[in-house]
Amino acid sequence: MAKVHITTLAHTWALAYLHPETIALDATCGQGNDTLFLSKHAKTVYALDIQSEALEAAKKRCIDCSNILYHQKDHSLVDTLALPPLDLVMFNLGYLPKSDHQITTKPETTAIAIQKAALLLKQGGALLITSYLHDQGSERDAVLKTLLSIPKLAITRSYRNDSLASPLLLEAVKVFK
Numbered sequence: 688m689a690k691v692h693i694t695t696l697a698h699t700w701a702l703a704y705l706h707p708e709t710i711a712l713d714a715t716c717g718q719g720n721d722t723l724f725l726s727k728h729a730k731t732v733y734a735l736d737i738q739s740e741a742l743e744a745a746k747k748r749c750i751d752c753s754n755i756l757y758h759q760k761d762h763s764l765v766d767t768l769a770l771p772p773l774d775l776v777m778f779n780l781g782y783l784p785k786s787d788h789q790i791t792t793k794p795e796t797t798a799i800a801i802q803k804a805a806l807l808l809k810q811g812g813a814l815l816i817t818s819y820l821h822d823q824g825s826e827r828d829a830v831l832k833t834l835l836s837i838p839k840l841a842i843t844r845s846y847r848n849d850s851l852a853s854p855l856l857l858e859a860v861k862v863f864k
């Protein structure tokens with residue numbers, strides 16, 4: 688079977704939540720690949736990253752986009768930003784390629800960020816999470832455990848290419864009452 692590019696698939700799934708009124712959060716902005724995609728389809732995109740280097744690269748990539756608000760912030764502190772209700776939150780976990788691999792997402796803070804992002808989601812809104820095995824699976828375990836522990840959140844889709852080491856893409860939707 689042909690291999691699917693996981694970022695492309697994440698963008699394809701994201702389209703279900705993207706329209707001219709969408710408020711989106713990129714919780715791991717990195718160099719702005721996902722932010723740029725979201726910006727083209729949403730009303731407003733909040734872009735968070737812990738690293739200034741990443742945000743500067745994203746700002747360059749998205750120089751023509753006027754609907755992005757950048758914050759250098761640990762996503763586990765997302766509740767301190769007073770964001771409006773969100774339609775879509777993307778997490779592309781791990782570290783910036785070609786950068787310091789020590790600056791990476793971590794199980795504990797990722798779990799908190801997912802819990803807080805789920806609270807900010809509108810009913811019918813979604814989390815899209817791409818998780819890697821950069822730490823022998825600890826973060827992926829934390830992601831799954833956290834998603835399964837949140838009431839009103841349903842894991843609706845998942846995809847991984849055939850190798851066990853491939854990234855896992857998860858969609859979790861905040862269900863209506």
Ligand SMILES: C[S@@+](CC[C@H](N)C(=O)[O-])C[C@H]1O[C@@H](n2cnc3c(N)ncnc32)[C@H](O)[C@@H]1O
Nearest residue numbers: 715716717718719720721736737761762791792
């Ligand atoms: C795989 S990269 C993201 C790629 C990005 N979405 C793109 O399209 O280029 C993961 C990013 O998460 C960031 N990161 C790590 N820990 C974080 C945290 N606690 N809060 C927010 N961002 C974090 C890293 O700095 C890195 O830029």
